[in-house]
Amino acid sequence: MPRPVEMFDRDREWAALSRFATDDGAGATLGVVSGRRRQGKTFLLRALCQAAGGFYFAAEEATDAESLRQIGAAIAGHLNAPAPLALDDWHQVIDALLALGRKGPIPVVIDEFPYLVRANSRLPSIIQSALAPLRAERDESRSRLLLCGSAMSFMGKLLAGNAPLRGRAGLELIVPTLDHQRAAQFWEIDDPITALKVNAIVGGTPAYRKEFARDDTPDSPDDFDAWVLRTVLSPTSPLFREARYLLADEPELHDAALYHSVLAAIAAGNANRGGIASYLGRKSGDLAHPLTVLEDCGLITREPDAFKDNRTQFRINEPLVTFYHAIMRPIWSDLEHTRDAQPLWQRAQRRFTSNILGPHLEQLCRQWTRHQAPDDLFADHPFRVASAVVNDPANRTSHELDIAAFGLDDDGRSPLLAIGEVKWGEIMGIGHLERLAHIRGLLTAQGRRGAAEARLACYSAAGFSDQLRERADKDPGIVLVEASDLYR
Template identity: 60%
Template sequence: MDKPAEMFDRDFEWSALTRFITDEQPGATLGVVSGRRRQGKTFLLDAACRAAGGFYFGATEAAGAESLRRISAALTEHSRPASAYHFADWAEVVDALLALGGERPVPVVIDEFPYLVKAAPELPSILQEALRPLRRQRTESRTRLLLCGSALSFMGRLLSGSAPLRGRAGLELVVRPLDHRMAAEFWNITDPRLALQVHAVVGGTPAYRREFARGDTPKGPGDFDDWVVRTVLNPETPLFREARYLLAEEPELRDTALYLSVLAAVADGNATRGGMAGYLERKATDIAHPINVLEDAGLLHRDADVFRDNRPTYRIAEPLIGFYHAIMRPVWDQLERPGSATRVWRASGRRFVSNVLGPHFEQVCRDWALHHADPELFGGLPARVGHGVVHDPAARTGHEVDVAVVGVAEGSGKPPLLAIGEAKWNDTMGAAHIERLAHIRDLITRSGRYDTGRTRLLCFSGAGFNSRAAQAAAADPAGVHLIDLPALYART
């Protein structure tokens, strides 16, 4: 299948769909496609159906009878049978879908599958029976059935545990947001500092540029503030209320006020359960459920402390939601008044840097170390990259490590700590930062948890490095590395 020329990137996803859809082996097969809203799943699957002559059906929130009428009409229009379809139940629908692949592999997409299951909870069990290995309708069909949904909590349970469809799927594809480098290319931004600023606000969601901002991109570094005012903070644009709608669209989030407060606590810098509980003036046990639900919905991400067990921290997974809670929600009434955005944004600069841009820069540095950096930089392949706090017994304090690169343990030995790093968005880094990292490395060595024999020191800066830092790196080219914004955006 030829990928449409207007589709940006998604080479991996298109290749996976192509292999699944064009598989010539007999027997109907099942695939599951998921991902947060606005990532282009519908565009991707609809394009695949058009390329391979398949059938696409987009479900809506409706009663079961209405959904049966809609899919009957859609399948009638697609197949042009002698008499129109009038399905009495979902078992008849599934058999008709399997019949589409009687002569060749045919993709059949059911988009927003959770809407159908909400009205017909028996649907996964019907599919389980229809895809039974020795059932004639399955063995004589080459339908490539793709179930798609944006409700991550629901889609995550579809193939797990004792779910009816566990073990039935031959494809499980997650359509993720574009990473910081691809997002810069998509927004047509070549300046790395501007690219990271934009990414800290809208992340890598494709729809935010094309549909929500109507193609409006910052014209240069000097246009960033005006761009924020005329797009995200503008009540006339869809981006203005998008963060609120993302929460409202999640079926698992029933008590919206509580979930909003949990996210607000994280956006305000309360990244631990105890911190969130204190912010909300509740017991930590009282917020365990909303935290778990937000995690399942893909809105909150749990990060384990690399140096301390059972001390996880949490971060907001969608940048636009983090921006909303840090900048917009506290002054929502003002922003709704036309003409107030410029004044609000001018007064929010410090909060944007400390609560949005700084933490986002740290996370981009961790993502770069895990997914993009040359393993030779660390002297080995990272097994995981995280952050944490290293305890200093003598000073009775803790030292935060923004980037910790852990390698693969050999045999029963301790896992190697390949690198530790510090990330500063607005600070010009110098020799003192390198010395601090060396001291932290000594503390980790004394703790005995990791093998620090080859631990390298990384300095990430959005503002650059002074001459003393450059001299220290030049004196120890294998042990000290200075990584600036162009390096984070460079193609490897």
């Protein structure tokens, strides 16, 4: 089907939905669409139904009886019936939805599906029963039933393990956030430093530009601070309270204070379990459950050390949540009541650089190295990229690596391709290169495969000294990556 002209990107998602919705095979089929809020799932599914003449129903937080009345009225409206359908239970609803596909393939969308299950936990089992093989209502239908939701903890379990719908779905589509390159195009920002700063605050969520900021983008690098003040730090902007609402939208987060504190600890730079526990004044073992719940909700990611799987760091997935906890939460009352937030924003610059820009750039550099760097930059395509800590026994210390890139041999082993360091506001020079060379020597002494030939990569948003550039021009084993490279 032709994609809507107003749709930005989402070629892969639109193609997958189009194939699923127009599949002419016999029998009703099931698909599941998920993704964090504000990514454009509803836009995609509404556009799909409009293009294919499908049925779309957006569930609300309501009682089971009210939801039955609402979907009965929606089905009647789709069929141009003179009165709403009186459907007594969800068995009748699902059969009515399957009946929509008796004449040919048609997309049938139930958006915000978790709301319905919250009121009636039997609904997934009812759908499983309705889609059972050799059942006439299923076999005579070509309805392409799509269940959509933003509660990631719920949607992630819908098809997992012993869940009723396990093995029933023919499509499982996760709508991701835009990566930093597509986000810069979407926000129409050409300057790489400004693009990085904006991305460090709002990430790649499309709705934050269109609906939340009303197409307000920084006009130039000099306009960035003013843009922050009139959007995310303005109590009149929807972005101001969005980070709080993201947590409130997750039904699994029962103890909001605890989860906010865990996120605040990570945003403050406490990336491992011990640091988080110390920040909260709790034992490390007490954090297993809240960390797992936050991970299931898609709010944090657990990242193992490149060289030690039992050493783990945690990272917040949503930049706006990081910005809220690192910048806004400590001065929330002041932001709500002040008429001029500029002094507050100026005093927060140090935290913005160290807690937001630096870690965000490190993550983008890992992502760029893994997925977007030219294949010849590291002699092979990186198969895995992670951060690491390397022990230095002789000096009784350890060294942090922002980048450790690994390839993949035909025998399944992963040689080290490159190690790297990332700096936001520091011009990198020979000293940084010598530090990386020392760490490469430690890894070589440990017998790490490929360490002796690993390239030394310097990533800097501030640039490089003339001496380092001269060395890199002469030595192909030295890789320099600046902000503009991340957007090529």
